[in-house]
Amino acid sequence: MWDYLQHLSYWNWLAIGTLLLILEVFGAGGYLLWIGIAAASVGVLTYLFPALPWALQFILFGAFSVLTAVYWWRRQRTAAKPSDQPGLNRRGSELVGRQFVLHEAINAGHGKIKAGDTLWLVSGPDLPAGSKVKVIGQDGVLLKVEASG
Missing domain, CATH: 2.40.50.140 (Nucleic acid-binding proteins)
Incomplete structure (x- = not known):
């Protein structure tokens, strides 16, 4: 197991990212999207810098996962605006x-x-x-x- 972790390649990260994005298609509600993007980002970094230690790869994966999730959460909160038709689905109001x-x-x-x-x-x-x-x-x-x- 340790030998496998010490020799993680960009293919492993891209495969994990692809798997997470495929699982997102089946209805995870956006949660796996950002983790999949984080895994793909680590894959790109591992491709550019193949000597990245596995521990740093996992730290980057965790940090990217949190950063992308917080970014999307903040964007969703600022994009939410009151409806211009507040009684749309309340027919009798x-x-x-x-x-x-x-x-x-x-x-x-x-x-x-x-x-x-x-x-x-x-x-x-x-x-x-x-x-x-x-x-x-x-x-x-x-x-x-x-x-x-």
């Missing part, structure tokens, strides 16, 4: 605060309103069909309403 006419009466706390071409389930005080209501909140697909004057 754009209805909060708007007024509608009841499509079906609210009986036992549940009824329906029509918003555009969609019927929405609503909860609120019992009211007859045709009454004006204001959407005051949302609970999943159920809109909370109150009587509007």
